[in-house]
Amino acid sequence: MIRYRTIRSKRKTLALHITARGLEVRAPVSVSAKYIEQFVMSKKNWIDKHLGEMSAGQDAVREGGGFALGYGDKVLFRGVERPIVGSREMAAPKQGMAKGLYRGGEFLITENLQPDSVRFILSRVLRREAEMHMPRRVSHYAALMGLAPESVSITTAFGRWGSCSAKKRIHFAWMLMMADDEAIDYVAIHELAHMIHADHSENFYNIVKKFCPDYKVQRDKLKELGRRVDMEGWKPAW
Numbered sequence: 001m002i003r004y005r006t007i008r009s010k011r012k013t014l015a016l017h018i019t020a021r022g023l024e025v026r027a028p029v030s031v032s033a034k035y036i037e038q039f040v041m042s043k044k045n046w047i048d049k050h051l052g053e054m055s056a057g058q059d060a061v062r063e064g065g066g067f068a069l070g071y072g073d074k075v076l077f078r079g080v081e082r083p084i085v086g087s088r089e090m091a092a093p094k095q096g097m098a099k100g101l102y103r104g105g106e107f108l109i110t111e112n113l114q115p116d117s118v119r120f121i122l123s124r125v126l127r128r129e130a131e132m133h134m135p136r137r138v139s140h141y142a143a144l145m146g147l148a149p150e151s152v153s154i155t156t157a158f159g160r161w162g163s164c165s166a167k168k169r170i171h172f173a174w175m176l177m178m179a180d181d182e183a184i185d186y187v188a189i190h191e192l193a194h195m196i197h198a199d200h201s202e203n204f205y206n207i208v209k210k211f212c213p214d215y216k217v218q219r220d221k222l223k224e225l226g227r228r229v230d231m232e233g234w235k236p237a238w
Contacts, residue, residue, distance in 0.1 A: 002040055002047060006033070014039050014231050018050045031231060039232075042081075045072040046115075069119045071111075076225075077102065077126070079180025084118060086111035100125045127174035130154045134172050137188045141211060147195050161222060162187045164194035175234065179225055186218035 004023040014036070015026040027036055040047070049070075074081040087108040090099045100109035100121040109121045135152045142149060150168040157163070161179075162172045170191045176184055189211045197204035208215050 002044065004040055006036060012230065016040070016043060016047065018047070023047060023051070028231065035228075042074055046070050069122060070115055071118070075107065075122060076178035077107075077129070078177060078184070080105075082107060084109060084122065086113075102129055123174065126177045127154055127156075130172060130174045130177045133177065133184070134188065137185055138170060138192065141185070141189050141192055144211065145189075145192055145207075147192055149192065149195065161226075162191040164191040166198070168195055175229055178229070179222060182214075183218045183221045183225070186212045186215055187222070190215075 002023065004025050005021075006025050006027055008027050008029045011026060011028055013028070014031065017024040017026060023040075025036055025040060069075065069084060071084055071086045074083050076082070082102070082105055084107045088111065090101070090108050090110045098110035098113055098117055098121050100107060102108075102125055107122060107125060109118060109125075113121065131154050134154065138149060138152045148168075149164075149170050152170050152172070154174050155171045157171065157173050160173065161176045162170065164170050172187065172191075176187060179187075186208075189208055193204055193207040196207055205215070212218065
């Protein structure tokens with residue numbers, strides 16, 4: 001059990017502050033107590049470390065930007081919380097360089113990095129995973145739908161999980177890899193359907209429904225994930 005005090009305001013992100021009085025969680029008014037508790041527990045390593053520093057007489061600290069990642073923390077990957085592990089195998093070839101990969105249910109990254117660097121390397125790993133996974137899913141559904149997109153690419157775009165241009169070029173945000181497989185497939189189907197109907201008409205959703213009957217469920221999951229990504233402050237960092 002981690003003791004903390006919740007301070008709610010009109011802010012948009014979650015943040016942790018450790019002061020002489022203990023742990024404070026700064027949270028948006030709308031976020032649930034359950035989500036705050038989950039967020040706090042996911043940052044247990046960071047909290048334990050800095051509570052120890054406070055006991056040793058150091059100054060008050062806070063998580064920079066409201067969201068940091070460290071070794072032992074967990075990040076969503078295809079719908080499952082996966083741990084970040086410092087690995088000697090990922091030793092940097094030169095000073096100032098760092099590496100990372102996803103393998104065996106873990107994010108393996110260079111040891112002894114600062115939180116901002118951990119987060120940056122993690123974003124690169126997720127993007128690389130998206131570059132491998134999304135073309136396969138698009139190819140699978142394109143064959144079923146009788147379509148042939150011009151290209152599939154991964155972007156750092158925010159505000160949308162995917163897009164399809166008039167030139168039949170499909171783009172996906174790398175953060176889509178945080179969603180579960182069913183939601184990821186829904187986005188692939190959604191963007192392919194835009195090759196037939198550029199709007200969001202009834203005819204468009206009839207196509208989506210044919211290949212993803214529970215698309216409304218998947219859409220709701222993505223909305224919730226979007227709120228989480230926003231509250232955890234991913235967007236300002238990239």
